[in-house]
Amino acid sequence: KEDVYILAIESSCDETAASVVKNGREVLSNVISTQIDLHTLYGGVVPEIASRKHMEKINQVIEEALSQAQMGLTDMNAVAVTYGPGLVGALLVGVAEAKAISYAAKLPLIGVHHIEGHVSANYIENKELEPPFLCLIVSGGHTHLVLVKEYGTYEIIGRTHDDAAGEAYDKVARAIGLGYPGGPKIDKLAKEGKKNAIVFPRASIEGCPFDFSFSGVKSAVLNYINSSTMKGEAINRADIAASFQEAVVDVLISHTMAAAKEYGMKKIAIAGGVASNSALRSAMEEACKKNQFEFYHPTPLFCTDNAAMIGAAAYYEYLKGNFSGLDLNAVPNLKI
Ligand code: KG4
Ligand code: ZN
Numbered sequence: 285k286e287d288v289y290i291l292a293i294e295s296s297c298d299e300t301a302a303s304v305v306k307n308g309r310e311v312l313s314n315v316i317s318t319q320i321d322l323h324t325l326y327g328g329v330v331p332e333i334a335s336r337k338h339m340e341k342i343n344q345v346i347e348e349a350l351s352q353a354q355m356g357l358t359d360m361n362a363v364a365v366t367y368g369p370g371l372v373g374a375l376l377v378g379v380a381e382a383k384a385i386s387y388a389a390k391l392p393l394i395g396v397h398h399i400e401g402h403v404s405a406n407y408i409e410n411k412e413l414e415p416p417f418l419c420l421i422v423s424g425g426h427t428h429l430v431l432v433k434e435y436g437t438y439e440i441i442g443r444t445h446d447d448a449a450g451e452a453y454d455k456v457a458r459a460i461g462l463g464y465p466g467g468p469k470i471d472k473l474a475k476e477g478k479k480n481a482i483v484f485p486r487a488s489i490e491g492c493p494f495d496f497s498f499s500g501v502k503s504a505v506l507n508y509i510n511s512s513t514m515k516g517e518a519i520n521r522a523d524i525a526a527s528f529q530e531a532v533v534d535v536l537i538s539h540t541m542a543a544a545k546e547y548g549m550k551k552i553a554i555a556g557g558v559a560s561n562s563a564l565r566s567a568m569e570e571a572c573k574k575n576q577f578e579f580y581h582p583t584p585l586f587c588t589d590n591a592a593m594i595g596a597a598a599y600y601e602y603l604k605g606n607f608s609g610l611d612l613n614a615v616p617n618l619k620i
Pocket of ligand 2 (some may be wrong): 398402556557589590
């Protein structure tokens with residue numbers, strides 16, 4: 285069988301990224317130009333700034349990815365790009381670039397769903413992982429429990445009714461003055477706090493045992509801060525971070541375990557930016573061990589946005605001959 289090399293591009297939010305991936309699982313290069321410092325000034329991602337920065341960086345990032353892989357466009361079998369979901373202006377930069385490359389270098393074009401990319405990050409370091417498995421997807425915009433039935437075939441069995449897990453992390457971080465992006469900062473500060481210092485609510489949705497709701501825990505944290513301030517009591521930010529994180533992780537783990545049992549899944553994977561959270565990773569590891577499930581997780585670098593995961597997802601589309609036309613467009617609210 286011939287080797288397949290894919291040049292993958294990702295620009296859905298605030299990272300401009302390109303990667304060369306061999307046979308869907310071997311990352312030959314993984315270049316990420318992050319805009320975080322720029323957006324930190326505004327306390328969150330500013331869409332227009334994101335698009336402009338992608339424009340500025342994208343060529344350089346792609347050249348770097350090819351040169352680190354010691355390859356050229358003529359060595360590639362396809363060019364893949366995230367076409368949704370994400371910020372429309374940001375997505376368009378990657379999509380237009382990939383279309384130009386596809387046309388000029390006569391390479392098949394593969395439009396990839398960003399969240400399928402996150403799931404596929406698990407294939408990179410777990411060479412033996414194959415569907416079916418259950419995947420908990422926790423990112424800045426998504427919280428889903430998904431059955432990965434085959435490569436590229438998914439069934440969503442649980443979703444959030446309001447905030448995504450990462451969104452809750454970011455909002456709580458802002459409330460305790462940690463700034464953007466909040467997830468990694470809460471993760472770090474929580475290590476210095478007591479996770480049972482404050483009891484924050486663990487929400488369940490009646491009739492939907494695998495669905496999530498994080499707006500309640502977020503509001504509970506805000507109320508706790510307000511009432512402490514009004515009473516003139518000093519707040520312990522590390523305790524808040526640890527207790528909030530405990531509440532979120534608790535729900536994520538219990539719903540995932542219940543779903544795995546309900547659907548008879550023995551393999552559990554995690555994906556998305558929040559999957560790099562140290563508390564979630566260790567709690568999931570422990571829960572899987574206890575229930576005799578196999579636990580798969582990408583290294584933290586492949587949990588947050590990157591293009592290698594897009595190349596991994598694209599490979600299975602390549603094998604199926606699922607190519608996109610040059611009319612590929614950005615779809616900001618693309619469904620999985
Ligand atoms: O997957 P991602 O990089 O982008 C999206 O597709 O949304 O996820 C970003 C989210 C942000 O909300 C960020 O705060 C969160 O992932 N995040 C974390 C950690 N690292 C990133 N949340 C908790 N703990 C972390 N270590
Ligand atoms: Zn993402």
